[in-house]
Amino acid sequence: SQQGEEDPQALSIQEGENATMNCSYKTSINNLQWYRQNSGRGLVHLILIRSNEREKHSGRLRVTLDTSKKSSSLLITASRAADTASYFCATDGNQFYFGTGTSLTVIP
Amino acid sequence: DGGITQSPKYLFRKEGQNVTLSCEQNLNHDAMYWYRQDPGQGLRLIYYSQIVNDFQKGDIAEGYSVSREKKESFPLTVTSAQKNPTAFYLCASRRTGLLTEAFFGQGTRLTVV
Numbered sequence: 001s002q003q004g005e006e007d008p009q010a011l012s013i014q015e016g017e018n019a020t021m022n023c024s025y026k027t028s029i030n031n032l033q034w035y036r037q038n039s040g041r042g043l044v045h046l047i048l049i050r051s052n053e054r055e056k057h058s059g060r061l062r063v064t065l066d067t068s069k070k071s072s073s074l075l076i077t078a079s080r081a082a083d084t085a086s087y088f089c090a091t092d093g094n095q096f097y098f099g100t101g102t103s104l105t106v107i108p
Numbered sequence: 109d110g111g112i113t114q115s116p117k118y119l120f121r122k123e124g125q126n127v128t129l130s131c132e133q134n135l136n137h138d139a140m141y142w143y144r145q146d147p148g149q150g151l152r153l154i155y156y157s158q159i160v161n162d163f164q165k166g167d168i169a170e171g172y173s174v175s176r177e178k179k180e181s182f183p184l185t186v187t188s189a190q191k192n193p194t195a196f197y198l199c200a201s202r203r204t205g206l207l208t209e210a211f212f213g214q215g216t217r218l219t220v221v
Contacts, residue, residue: 030206042212100150
């Protein structure tokens, strides 16, 4: 399988804290994307980072990419209860594969 | 409104029956994908199509079939050969080329009874 892996599998933090989740992948990529999924719903795109970029910001999101280690991280700053969801990385190379996901719970 | 629609939202099937899940998009996207989601395993790729009348197997295509006769539609058939079909199925579409994001439907939850 070409599926990436994310860690931690589950993360529980207090509102206002930062949340960091990591993604490791196996193949060469053109870009890496992060998605969010609320329980029982479809995924929603959050941010895309190109293979020649090392860091990207969007609002409270910060994504890093290390292609030499085949890894990426997603940082959500100043978390809110509404950030509670599962987060997935997706690698975009010859095919489009998703990671195993991190389930984030933000406690009010 | 533009988007991608999956139907039905919930589906129950008796063992031994084939069932077809619908996925329709009006985003004019060339590429469409089917994923299966089980608890704790993330999304696994079943089939994908990058152009009409062409599709490719993903990691877990056994027991599934698809067709792509129209750009807007990419139905997935779960056959009786799929040994453990109970899962949440997600359809996605996107433009071909680099740096394109995927748009997802709301999913179909299939339960074998």
